Amino acid sequence: GAGVSQSPSNKVTEKGKDVELRCDPISGHTALYWYRQSLGQGLEFLIYFQGNSAPDKSGLPSDRFSAERTGGSVSTLTIQRTQQEDSAVYLCASSLRTGMNTEAFFGQGTRLTVV
Amino acid sequence: DAKTTQPNSMESNEEEPVHLPCNHSTISGTDYIHWYRQLPSQGPEYVIHGLTSNVNNRMASLAIAEDRKSSTLILHRATLRDAAVYYCILEETSGSRLTFGEGTQLTVNP
Numbered sequence: 390g391a392g393v394s395q396s397p398s399n400k401v402t403e404k405g406k407d408v409e410l411r412c413d414p415i416s417g418h419t420a421l422y423w424y425r426q427s428l429g430q431g432l433e434f435l436i437y438f439q440g441n442s443a444p445d446k447s448g449l450p451s452d453r454f455s456a457e458r459t460g461g462s463v464s465t466l467t468i469q470r471t472q473q474e475d476s477a478v479y480l481c482a483s484s485l486r487t488g489m490n491t492e493a494f495f496g497q498g499t500r501l502t503v504v
Numbered sequence: 505d506a507k508t509t510q511p512n513s514m515e516s517n518e519e520e521p522v523h524l525p526c527n528h529s530t531i532s533g534t535d536y537i538h539w540y541r542q543l544p545s546q547g548p549e550y551v552i553h554g555l556t557s558n559v560n561n562r563m564a565s566l567a568i569a570e571d572r573k574s575s576t577l578i579l580h581r582a583t584l585r586d587a588a589v590y591y592c593i594l595e596e597t598s599g600s601r602l603t604f605g606e607g608t609q610l611t612v613n614p
């Protein structure tokens with residue numbers, strides 16, 4: 390596709406269940422980012438990948454959150470034992486490379502609701 | 505992370521120019537200034553970026569102060585579709601992320 394694709398677009402899960410969120414970046418983009426946005430709030434950085442490596446995981450809020458990227462392409466964000474405070478829109482972005490002078494392209498996000 | 509300061513909200517009338525200010529007094533010499541916007545229920549969208557010189561593209565213009573401690577995003581003729589939250593972001597040379605602040609909610613009146 391032409392842009393960053395995220396799936397599912399919406400996910401409702403019960404508290405305590407695990408969820409996986411998927412991101413398909415733009416082909417050829419080596420950098421991939423995950424953010425989350427709670428209702429009415431700004432974007433909170435979670436993790437960044439350069440290729441398959443994650444040099445910056447500093448934004449992951451707890452050890453229930455993990456992410457991986459395979460083949461320098463698709464990334465999966467996993468949240469274990471979900472809590473109600475995990476409810477948010479999870480946004481993925483990709484760019485040609487990290488560092489200055491690059492444009493990041495965002496997906497439409499996955500809206501996660503934990504009930 | 506370098507910090508930016510923007511007004512919480514601004515209003516404009518359709519077809520009039522809009523000047524969205526941003527202060528970044530702690531900017532370092534190699535930080536790029538980026539602007540993104542987020543329309544309702546969508547992911548952020550790139551608008552423009554620059555380092556020292558003013559920049560123009562099909563969406564907007566970016567005016568950067570000579571001391572680089574502030575910048576202004578200029579929408580030359582606002583449309584209703586420009587109503588969004590506009591984020592001014594510093595991309596640091598040593599960083600690997602775009603750090604979003606609270607942004608400016610732009611309302612465009614018909």
